[in-house]
Amino acid sequence: MNNPSPIRKPSRIQKRNRKLILDAALEVFSAHGYRGATLDLIAAEAGLSKPNILYYFTGKEEIHITLLNGLMDTWLAPMREIDPAGDPLEEILRYVHRKLEMSREFPRESRLFANEIIQGAPRIGSHLKAGLKPLVDETAALFEGWMAAGKLAQMDARHLIFSIWATTQHYADFDAQVQVLMQDQPVHEGADAFLDTLYRRLLTI
Amino acid sequence: MNNPSPIRKPSRIQKRNRKLILDAALEVFSAHGYRGATLDLIAAEAGLSKPNILYYFTGKEEIHITLLNGLMDTWLAPMREIDPAGDPLEEILRYVHRKLEMSREFPRESRLFANEIIQGAPRIGSHLKAGLKPLVDETAALFEGWMAAGKLAQMDARHLIFSIWATTQHYADFDAQVQVLMQDQPVHEGADAFLDTLYRRLLTI
């Protein structure tokens, strides 16, 4: 009676409309934050009526959680792709470039997560523990192995990871500020070259 | 009839209550963002009634703007304190440490600005241009002078500044995430050592 048959597999219309809604929600949530987003805005952006939105999702929060869960994997993919068998320096530099690329190509996703975490991760705190932490632990261990083997300069692996996130996501999350300070100059090329220099100098023994 | 005498100098009570309100507003705005903050929350936090809040400020937005304006100077102080006559490397490292210290001591202020800028700086866009940009231009020029004089490694000065902001403010803005990933380990000491290494390696010729 309520949700579109939670048992049977989603129909063609269901798939289309759920996608429409989630796309619209990404746009609205990332631009206004959870509290600033309204169902009316999402409905307008999706081209659907508000009650119809609530036919597919039980409420605003479920849309938000579904979004975050669905994007988490994509967001963490570059870190999963670090190859333990590859060359340490090149693997990390490739990770940095991929993250920067994602800041440029998916700024909405970046801001969605940024908004959520700044507010204390009230709706995905558990997911950070369950999804993110194991991956970071694993990656930190990999980095530490490389350092112990003398293939990278010695440093705290977790803070290294934080610095990569911070420096790359900054260009998406703080774009408004970057734009003011860089005027019309091309941002991405400069960032790419700078971060290459930064991590090459930092990590090379 | 409306605002507490905009002409005469503020009374003792006015100074006390405006401070109470701004302190409470900092707490609430930084934790929930502009849209998530409510006058009722601010009033409760300040220990005043809602109408009394509106006796001292014309509305929610004025409180927010007053806060941002009042904190901007404090927030930018470390950058102003960079000494053009000092040793380039040490001056920048001191700046990095001061910024990190501010992230630890004033995380609310950091998140207040972060919230505002992520949403596109709708309420302080003009202030970024008028207040921040000249200072950054000046500082970037100083850094470029040092590089040209062969006292620092060559790189883009603006991206260097961005990286310092990003890496230091990350510990305040994304604290919820950092806490999950660092468990009970002490964060600040590690960050301090890591960033020292990072910028020393990056900037040394």
Add this chain to the structure above:
DNA sequence: GCTTTTCCTGACCGTATGGTCAAGAAAAGA
């Protein structure tokens, strides 16, 4: 003391917003 100004609040208002519901339209199944 008295008067004036400043400070404070309970009650109220208009609007925005998340969410509901009954009933109709469109697909899908037979």
Add this chain to the structure above:
DNA sequence: TCTTTTCTTGACCATACGGTCAGGAAAAGC
């Protein structure tokens, strides 16, 4: 085709929230 299920919506509701106002309490000025 007819029947059943899925999809869609206008109208509505309850609450939250920013803000107002008339009038009273407390300071300040004299």
